[in-house]
Amino acid sequence: MVPxxxxxxxxxxxxxxxxxxxxxxxxxxxxxxxxxxGWPLPAGRLAATLAGGTLAAAAAGVLNCLWEQGLxxxxxxxxxxxxxxxxxxxxxxxxxxxxLALAATVLLLTTVNGLAAGLSLLGLCSYVLxxxxxxxxRTPQNxxxxxxxxxxxxxxxxAAASGQLELGGWWLFALVMVWTPAHFxxxxxxxxxxxxxxxxxxxxxxxxxxxxxxxxxxxxxxTVLLSLAGLVALPAGGLLYGLLVLPFxxxxxxxxxxxxxxxxxxxxxxxxxxxxxxxxxxxxxxxxLSRLPxxxxxxxxxxxxxxxxxxxLH
Numbered sequence: 491m492v493p494x495x496x497x498x499x500x501x502x503x504x505x506x507x508x509x510x511x512x513x514x515x516x517x518x519x520x521x522x523x524x525x526x527x528g529w530p531l532p533a534g535r536l537a538a539t540l541a542g543g544t545l546a547a548a549a550a551g552v553l554n555c556l557w558e559q560g561l562x563x564x565x566x567x568x569x570x571x572x573x574x575x576x577x578x579x580x581x582x583x584x585x586x587x588x589x590l591a592l593a594a595t596v597l598l599l600t601t602v603n604g605l606a607a608g609l610s611l612l613g614l615c616s617y618v619l620x621x622x623x624x625x626x627x628r629t630p631q632n633x634x635x636x637x638x639x640x641x642x643x644x645x646x647x648x649a650a651a652s653g654q655l656e657l658g659g660w661w662l663f664a665l666v667m668v669w670t671p672a673h674f675x676x677x678x679x680x681x682x683x684x685x686x687x688x689x690x691x692x693x694x695x696x697x698x699x700x701x702x703x704x705x706x707x708x709x710x711x712x713t714v715l716l717s718l719a720g721l722v723a724l725p726a727g728g729l730l731y732g733l734l735v736l737p738f739x740x741x742x743x744x745x746x747x748x749x750x751x752x753x754x755x756x757x758x759x760x761x762x763x764x765x766x767x768x769x770x771x772x773x774x775x776x777x778x779l780s781r782l783p784x785x786x787x788x789x790x791x792x793x794x795x796x797x798x799x800x801x802x803l804h
Contacts, residue, residue, distance in 0.1 A: 522647025
């Protein structure tokens, strides 16, 4: 038997900030910017927005670890984390969270705008209060509603780029919302025994794998359909985006169908979970590529799409 590769041990203060989650949040922030008429941003404002988002996300991660340290200590998978293992004190963690949240707010207020700062704080509070404290221990629909926290970064990006919430930012917000359940429930299938052992009512624990995979299929199809609205959500380059997103959607649906054939196969769930991460990174990359000057000729506005579709509707 080949031993599993040891995971890199991070310093305790960095571990509780959950740095592995932050890059995807920053990617969707960039996606929200790319969807705005204000793109491209000045380099200084772009860097400040991403730095503020990083600090706010880190603060949310620390507060999440603080609230769940008792729960983490009872789960084998998480019992060696910094707080339950005693490698970091709760007082130090709380001071770190406050410092990070204040730094994020001040940075965004002074270098970006108040709307971006307020939305960043809203995302933090949504993750900690709405998802972690209120929903996660009470309902199997926790990630459906609580997914709003992970969907706010595109709005932050839109606000940073234009000073207001534009339609494109709201589209990416909605896309992340419907993407989240399929993404997270694939992981929950792998971790259901951990969740069962501490009484967290994740959908695979409450309803079983078959029902969970059926729900994953519903949300994956909704994600695919909504992703196509990027053709008109983009100010320019929509046609290029629409063409390039097709293989991403095809692979997502293929992996969902594969999991449906054997809902209890952890390898199939793991492949879907991994692809769901790459999928959202890919969507954001396509949004950025579609705003390159060379892609501007690949644009279709909403009325042009409707005109092109009319022959097929008769």
